[in-house]
Amino acid sequence: MHMHSPGVCGVVLAAGSQVGAGESRWSTKGDAVKELIEALNADTEMVLVAVGADAEALAPVVWAKAAYMVQLPPNTDDAEALRATLQEVLNRGRDAALVTGLNIHGLTAETVHRMVAEYCAAGDEIWAVVPETEMLQGHPVLMGRRMIELFLRGQQWSAADEILSANREHVRTVKTSDPLAAVVTDTTWKAPWD
Numbered sequence: 480m481h482m483h484s485p486g487v488c489g490v491v492l493a494a495g496s497q498v499g500a501g502e503s504r505w506s507t508k509g510d511a512v513k514e515l516i517e518a519l520n521a522d523t524e525m526v527l528v529a530v531g532a533d534a535e536a537l538a539p540v541v542w543a544k545a546a547y548m549v550q551l552p553p554n555t556d557d558a559e560a561l562r563a564t565l566q567e568v569l570n571r572g573r574d575a576a577l578v579t580g581l582n583i584h585g586l587t588a589e590t591v592h593r594m595v596a597e598y599c600a601a602g603d604e605i606w607a608v609v610p611e612t613e614m615l616q617g618h619p620v621l622m623g624r625r626m627i628e629l630f631l632r633g634q635q636w637s638a639a640d641e642i643l644s645a646n647r648e649h650v651r652t653v654k655t656s657d658p659l660a661a662v663v664t665d666t667t668w669k670a671p672w673d
Contacts, residue, residue, distance in 0.1 A: 487595050487621065488573035489519030492580040494531035494551045494560045508533065509540045511581045516544040518588045522595040523577060529564045531555060558637045565627045576627060578639065579619040586619050590655045594621045597653045606649035625649070 493512050512528060519526045526546035530537050532553050541548050549567050551560055561578065568576045577594060579586050590610060598608045598621050606626040610618050620639050622630070626649070629642060636642045643650050 486573045487523045487575040487577055487598065488568045488571065489516070489523035489526035489546075489591070490564050490568065490576045490578040491515045491519070491526065491528045491546075492557070492560050492564065492578065493537060494529045494555055508581065509537060512537055513540050513544060515579055515581070515586060516541070516546045518586050518591050519577060519579070520544065520546075521588050522592045524573060525571065527564060527567055527571075529560050561639065562631060565622070565631060569624075569627065569631075574624040575621060577619060577621040587655075590619070593653045593655060594619070597651060598623065601651060604649060605651045606646060607643055608651050608653060609643065610655045611652045 491512060493508065516526050516528065526544070527549050528537065528541045528546050529549045529551055530541075531551050534548060534550055538548060549564050551563055555563070564578075565576055575598060577591060594608045594610070598605070601608070606623045606629075608621040620643065622639070626642065626646065629646070630636050630639070633642070
């Protein structure tokens, strides 16, 4: 069995995303970006942050954490932001991306470690890794090269959930809630609407 190379790039989709004080533990968008970069930094080779109109305000936070900014045009929708950033991952010579947005709650360095370790140990038949179903809405996703290329080539995909659901047999889930728990052995990913 061929194992994946560890060339995973962290991706924070921050363009257009808002952090509402009532619905988040972060007080500012900069705090959210900083915490997500920190979670991704330990187990990824680099972190890209997709930014929109507020790029200037976020730049000091991004650069202070040794991440890179991907400037997107104003009013870029989520699918376009994901597409542009995944293309940038490939342009920078990486074969996989662990993608998260500012609406993700509970993305920790431990979750990142588990997802990257599971992906690197998986064979060619695994194209993506997601946390187990407790984190369904707005979960992070680690997409390998096959899944990235499918997403980039297929204009019908408007969200990562859609392509994951259409390719369930190639998606593996990992446990994240119990730090001592082993990886989930059931590799069938369940979509949020199942």
